[in-house]
Amino acid sequence: xxxxxxxxxxxxxxxxxxxxxxxxxxxxxxxxxxxxxxxxxxxxxxxxxxxxxxxxxxxxxxxxxxxxxxxxxxxxxxxxxxxxxxxxxxxxxxxxxxxxxxxxxxxxxxxxxxxxxxxxxxxxxxxxxxxxxxxxxxxxxxxxxxxxxxxxxxxxxxxxxxxxxxxxxxxxxxxxxxxxxxxxxxxxxxxxxxxxxxxxxxxxxxxxxxxxxxxxxxxxxxxxxxxxxxxxxxxxxxxxxxxxxxxxxxxxxxxxxxxxxxxxxxxxxxxxxxxxxxxxxxxxxxxxxxxxxxxxxxxxxxxxxxxxxxxxxxxxxxxxxxxxxxxxxxxxxxxxxxxxxxxxxxxxxxxxxxxxxxxxxxxxxxxxxxxxxxxxxxxxxxxxxxxxxxxxxxxxxxxxxxxxxxx
Amino acid sequence: xxxxxxxxxxxxxxxxxxxxxxxxxxxxxxxxxxxxxxxxxxxxxxxxxxxxxxxxxxxxxxxxxxxxxxxxxxxxxxxxxxxxxxxxxxxxxxxxxxxxxxxxxxxxxxxxxxxxxxxxxxxxxxxxxxxxxxxxxxxxxxxxxxxxxxxxxxxxxxxxxxxxxxxxxxxxxxxxxxxxxxxxxxxxxxxxxxxxxxxxxxxxxxxxxxxxxxxxxxxxxxxxxxxxxxxxxxxxxxxxxxxxxxxxxxxxxxxxxxxxxxxxxxxxxxxxxxxxxxxxxxxxxxxxxxxxxxxxxxxxxxxxxxxxxxxxxxxxxxxx
Ligand SMILES: Cc1cc2nc3c(=O)[nH]c(=O)nc-3n(C[C@H](O)[C@H](O)[C@H](O)COP(=O)(O)OP(=O)(O)OC[C@H]3O[C@@H](n4cnc5c(N)ncnc54)[C@H](O)[C@@H]3O)c2cc1C
Numbered sequence: 001x002x003x004x005x006x007x008x009x010x011x012x013x014x015x016x017x018x019x020x021x022x023x024x025x026x027x028x029x030x031x032x033x034x035x036x037x038x039x040x041x042x043x044x045x046x047x048x049x050x051x052x053x054x055x056x057x058x059x060x061x062x063x064x065x066x067x068x069x070x071x072x073x074x075x076x077x078x079x080x081x082x083x084x085x086x087x088x089x090x091x092x093x094x095x096x097x098x099x100x101x102x103x104x105x106x107x108x109x110x111x112x113x114x115x116x117x118x119x120x121x122x123x124x125x126x127x128x129x130x131x132x133x134x135x136x137x138x139x140x141x142x143x144x145x146x147x148x149x150x151x152x153x154x155x156x157x158x159x160x161x162x163x164x165x166x167x168x169x170x171x172x173x174x175x176x177x178x179x180x181x182x183x184x185x186x187x188x189x190x191x192x193x194x195x196x197x198x199x200x201x202x203x204x205x206x207x208x209x210x211x212x213x214x215x216x217x218x219x220x221x222x223x224x225x226x227x228x229x230x231x232x233x234x235x236x237x238x239x240x241x242x243x244x245x246x247x248x249x250x251x252x253x254x255x256x257x258x259x260x261x262x263x264x265x266x267x268x269x270x271x272x273x274x275x276x277x278x279x280x281x282x283x284x285x286x287x288x289x290x291x292x293x294x295x296x297x298x299x300x301x302x303x304x305x306x307x308x309x310x311x312x313x314x315x316x317x318x319x320x321x322x323x324x325x326x327x328x329x330x331x332x333x334x335x336x337x338x339x340x341x342x343x344x345x346x347x348x349x350x351x352x353x354x355x356x357x358x359x360x361x362x363x364x365x366x367x368x369x370x371x372x373x374x375x376x377x378x379x380x381x382x383x384x385x386x387x388x389x390x391x392x393x394x395x396x397x398x399x400x401x402x403x404x405x406x407x
Numbered sequence: 408x409x410x411x412x413x414x415x416x417x418x419x420x421x422x423x424x425x426x427x428x429x430x431x432x433x434x435x436x437x438x439x440x441x442x443x444x445x446x447x448x449x450x451x452x453x454x455x456x457x458x459x460x461x462x463x464x465x466x467x468x469x470x471x472x473x474x475x476x477x478x479x480x481x482x483x484x485x486x487x488x489x490x491x492x493x494x495x496x497x498x499x500x501x502x503x504x505x506x507x508x509x510x511x512x513x514x515x516x517x518x519x520x521x522x523x524x525x526x527x528x529x530x531x532x533x534x535x536x537x538x539x540x541x542x543x544x545x546x547x548x549x550x551x552x553x554x555x556x557x558x559x560x561x562x563x564x565x566x567x568x569x570x571x572x573x574x575x576x577x578x579x580x581x582x583x584x585x586x587x588x589x590x591x592x593x594x595x596x597x598x599x600x601x602x603x604x605x606x607x608x609x610x611x612x613x614x615x616x617x618x619x620x621x622x623x624x625x626x627x628x629x630x631x632x633x634x635x636x637x638x639x640x641x642x643x644x645x646x647x648x649x650x651x652x653x654x655x656x657x658x659x660x661x662x663x664x665x666x667x668x669x670x671x672x673x674x675x676x677x678x679x680x681x682x683x684x685x686x687x688x689x690x691x692x693x694x695x696x697x698x699x700x701x702x703x704x705x706x707x708x709x710x711x712x713x714x715x716x717x718x719x720x721x722x723x724x725x726x727x
Contacts, residue, residue, distance in 0.1 A: 286719070287668060291668055294639075372632070373628075376621075376630050
């Protein structure tokens with residue numbers, strides 16, 4: 001039984017977590033007390049064993065059955081001691097999806113593994129299936145208790161670091177497009193998986209092209225049921241959008257967290273903080289951010305009390321307006337300096353980076369246009385547009401730049 | 408509303424009210440916004456009680472508070488200070504040496520029918536607040552408003568007897584103003600949501616080209632964006648009410664935020680509602696123009712969006 005009691009007060013919980021950390025973690029040197037250096041897997045195993053990796057999950061599934069308020073207390077305590085490893089129930093897309101959509105057997109086998117080390121990438125998009133994701137044509141064919149995968153994926157972030165990929169592949173070509181897809185937990189490190197980095201407009205190359213040729217995945221690694229992958233995938237994509245709507249994709253990774261909004265500092269530095277037009281724009285930008293977190297708070301409550309995701313669906317769209325808007329203001333604050341770049345011109349470089357990076361939010365995880373379609377249809381209940389491919393066997397559907405070659 | 412006790416929603420129990428908080432006031436205001444009821448709720452039931460209860464309590468103020476609760480006293484506010492819902496820069500109000508009040512003030516909403524006027528004038532540094540009973544004799548010129556439900560008036564006073572409110576500190580005046588803005592924001596959030604829902608219903612039922620117009624993506628995307636405005640207005644209005652109710656030291660910042668977010672949301676949602684309805688909303692029979700007119704009328708009430716934005720940014724500068 002766990003030492004962290006669900007019925008405890010927030011303060012008592014904080015004390016219990018801190019005291020657990022104090023017997024396990026050396027915050028100053030950022031390593032477990034018992035070990036000479038930080039080893040991600042070893043440390044995560046300890047956190048997981050204590051239930052602190054995924055505190056909101058039930059005790060029978062590696063968690064502590066904590067409320068989201070209690071999880072916040074735990075996350076704060078970890079932050080206080082400079083310790084990593086909690087909150088995977090909020091951020092680890094792969095583990096969350098397996099937990100929510102996987103069979104008990106898969107959960108038992110793979111969650112301890114997923115929660116202690118491996119990185120998961122998202123093998124969804126293909127050259128001819130972006131917004132129209134259900135049009136994927138990567139194929140999975142059964143061979144004994146395995147599936148053989150062939151096809152091409154693209155824009156796969158962090159594929160080179162990943163041990164597993166959450167793979168959407170077609171298993172039935174005669175069913176309509178949403179109904180012939182299966183969702184797999186796909187082992188990335190095997191022959192038949194070729195990864196080619198793509199250079200991004202930010203100067204980074206996080207995402208990749210993936211060529212899959214006769215690679216294999218065990219049947220028991222199907223997340224959910226055969227041909228019902230579209231449903232399981234909804235869980236994964238909902239969490240991804242939720243995470244994006246909290247705005248963690250925004251800034252350059254190593255920018256310091258300051259108490260004063262960066263835009264205010266930039267306005268001061270560029271001597272424009274007293275310009276009334278600039279002040280109006282700054283106020284509006286800060287307001288969009290504050291209102292988005294207020295919306296998110298309401299969304300959390302709504303989700304907990306009514307199980308409704310309707311408010312949640314807004315935050316990713318709102319985040320696009322925030323990120324693009326802030327980058328536009330920063331560009332104007334810098335004036336001609338914004339044409340510069342490189343380490344000698346860090347304000348310009350940061351601003352140009354932010355301006356480019358904002359597209360990650362407005363394109364990745366479903367474009368703003370697709371988000372608006374979803375809000376209008378799923379939340380507001382507006383009728384769908386004419387869908388020429390509805391109900392048609394997938395092998396008959398046109399895609400990309402012409403008719404699809406049949407599977 | 409009096410029967411339900413709603414008029415005394417923020418008035419203390421000792422004065423016959425419910426003793427509710429700004430959160431309760433926001434709930435009522437949201438509903439008033441939805442229905443567009445043209446009543447001086449914000450003035451009579453939020454701002455005036457806030458002033459009366461924070462200043463010196465006299466027999467007269469007690470009586471007025473009970474009358475508000477019973478529904479027998481409506482109060483309009485006019486003047487040239489930040490407390491006036493519609494600030495009249497040309498107001499000539501002044502206090503005479505005998506304690507009476509003279510001068511002219513326009514843009515006094517509900518001024519023609521109110522049982523009392525609360526007149527506020529002077530400078531922001533030295534704001535005067537006096538109460539004038541409608542029995543005490545003054546002239547009223549009705550003004551014509553763009554929103555047919557609203558009745559502003561010009562009030563002309565000539566040595567009219569009045570009661571000066573005493574014991575009010577600057578903070579008390581500012582608090583009454585903040586509470587007014589918070590209630591107004593809730594009203595706007597409720598109104599924006601109402602006309603939004605009316606519009607979404609129409610998009611589902613109006614057919615053109617053999618399909619519901621709501622299936623056209625150009626309209627869907629506007630609807631999704633407006634939904635963000637509506638929800639943001641609700642969030643901002645609730646946050647402002649919460650901040651006031653919990654005496655948050657940053658309450659003025661939350662109120663300023665709600666001030667412009669709700670102003671702009673109501674304006675944009677009601678304006679797009681007409682466009683999304685097409686010709687039917689260009690007629691006086693349809694309700695859309697009533698929301699649109701009310702939105703335009705509230706844009707400058709208790710401070711315009713630009714002023715709120717400036718206040719909000721100023722609060723960020725001092726907070727950080
Ligand atoms: C930084 C970044 C990281 C990414 N990471 C991953 C990842 O890890 N894994 C992964 O699988 N994918 C990833 N993606 C891919 C991303 O999900 C797709 O780029 C996105 O879904 C859009 O698809 P597309 O690029 O094919 O554009 P298209 O679908 O071709 O869209 C082109 C344009 O048409 C518009 N459009 C398309 N359909 C409609 C419609 N029905 N209504 C209105 N407008 C429409 C779009 O909004 C867009 O403006 C990433 C993308 C980015 C930018």
